[in-house]
Amino acid sequence: MSIFNKTDEILLHLRGYKKMDERLNHAPCGYISITHEGIVRDVNQTFLDKMGYKHEDLVEKHFESIMSTANKLIFHSYFYPFINLNGHVEELFINLKDNTGQSIPHILNGRRFVHEGEEVIDCVLVQMGKRIDYELELRTAKKQIEEAYWEKDQAHAKLKQIHKEIEHKQKELMNMNSILVELSTTDKLTGLRNRRFFQEKLEEHIIQFSTTSEPFSLLIIDIDHFKQVNDTWGHQTGDDVLENLASILQLHSRADDIVARYGGEEFVLILPHVGVTDSKIIAERLRHAVAHASWKTGNLTVSIGIATMDSNDSDVTLLKKADEALYFAKEHGRNRVIHCIDMNE
Numbered sequence: 001m002s003i004f005n006k007t008d009e010i011l012l013h014l015r016g017y018k019k020m021d022e023r024l025n026h027a028p029c030g031y032i033s034i035t036h037e038g039i040v041r042d043v044n045q046t047f048l049d050k051m052g053y054k055h056e057d058l059v060e061k062h063f064e065s066i067m068s069t070a071n072k073l074i075f076h077s078y079f080y081p082f083i084n085l086n087g088h089v090e091e092l093f094i095n096l097k098d099n100t101g102q103s104i105p106h107i108l109n110g111r112r113f114v115h116e117g118e119e120v121i122d123c124v125l126v127q128m129g130k131r132i133d134y135e136l137e138l139r140t141a142k143k144q145i146e147e148a149y150w151e152k153d154q155a156h157a158k159l160k161q162i163h164k165e166i167e168h169k170q171k172e173l174m175n176m177n178s179i180l181v182e183l184s185t186t187d188k189l190t191g192l193r194n195r196r197f198f199q200e201k202l203e204e205h206i207i208q209f210s211t212t213s214e215p216f217s218l219l220i221i222d223i224d225h226f227k228q229v230n231d232t233w234g235h236q237t238g239d240d241v242l243e244n245l246a247s248i249l250q251l252h253s254r255a256d257d258i259v260a261r262y263g264g265e266e267f268v269l270i271l272p273h274v275g276v277t278d279s280k281i282i283a284e285r286l287r288h289a290v291a292h293a294s295w296k297t298g299n300l301t302v303s304i305g306i307a308t309m310d311s312n313d314s315d316v317t318l319l320k321k322a323d324e325a326l327y328f329a330k331e332h333g334r335n336r337v338i339h340c341i342d343m344n345e
Contacts, residue, residue: 030125052099187261190246198260217279217308219269224334226265283337301335
């Protein structure tokens with residue numbers, strides 16, 4: 001049994017008390033209880049102390065108030081779907097901001113309960129700061145090895161011990177890194193970059209635009225009638241379609257384009273240095289390549305919505321414009337490309 005499952009059992013036992021049990025309040029890990037809407041109902045002293053908050057700073061506030069935009073997306077695209085489906089989430093890697101605004105990495109375990117008639121989600125949070133400590137200890141140990149080579153013969157025993165310590169610390173570091181790999185920047189099914197990576201790159205391009213005004217465009221691509229593919233051919237064939245579409249998008253993209261899976265049957269592209277006119281040409285090329293590819297399911301098409309960055313846009317508004325253009329394309333026959341500026345024509 002992992003430490004996270006053991007913690008779940010402790011929380012199941014301790015939630016029976018009206019007032020937070022002293023052991024839970026000062027447990028060696030953070031604890032937060034939130035509603036299904038994300039409102040913090042309770043938090044233990046350990047989390048408050050480690051993050052520099054007071055009780056009133058968090059209770060009755062939204063949990064997402066201490067998250068960055070990228071981590072809010074992770075929370076909505078991973079945490080809530082798993083809670084709704086399974087009733088629990090295990091080993092979610094997420095960054096939370098402390099009272100100074102610094103991003104602190106955590107591993108989160110969550111489980112849904114009904115407490116006094118209200119549905120709540122109990123979350124256990126373990127800081128990942130130990131990982132940095134292990135890296136520093138590893139570097140120190142290696143330096144000690146280099147110095148030991150210059151010592152007399154009697155240092156040989158000490159040297160062997162240091163080697164053992166290094167091997168032990170490397171194993172610990174690899175175990176902790178495996179958690180990060182699980183939530184890395186690659187979508188497991190398609191091999192494309194995932195939504196988290198896309199969101200970070202979108203923010204980088206917006207920052208660059210604010211200083212250079214160099215245009216870039218955003219494409220949202222959605223498979224037409226994808227539900228029928230799954231219903232008719234099964235989910236394995238649906239997965240094959242997603243993988244093949246990912247290959248087509250990569251094949252027809254430039255080296256500096258960002259191609260990512262946004263979620264479900266939706267894909268996104270960031271096209272650096274591309275304005276309105278060229279974005280339409282590129283999108284049409286992609287649409288044509290998909291429509292004329294060979295598919296096990298027969299004909300397959302995509303609809304594409306486009307938005308080009310301007311000085312009034314943020315990541316939220318740019319995504320909204322592209323999504324509205326995609327919806328417009330769907331509503332007007334599918335298998336078409338629509339730029340948001342053409343919707344009013």
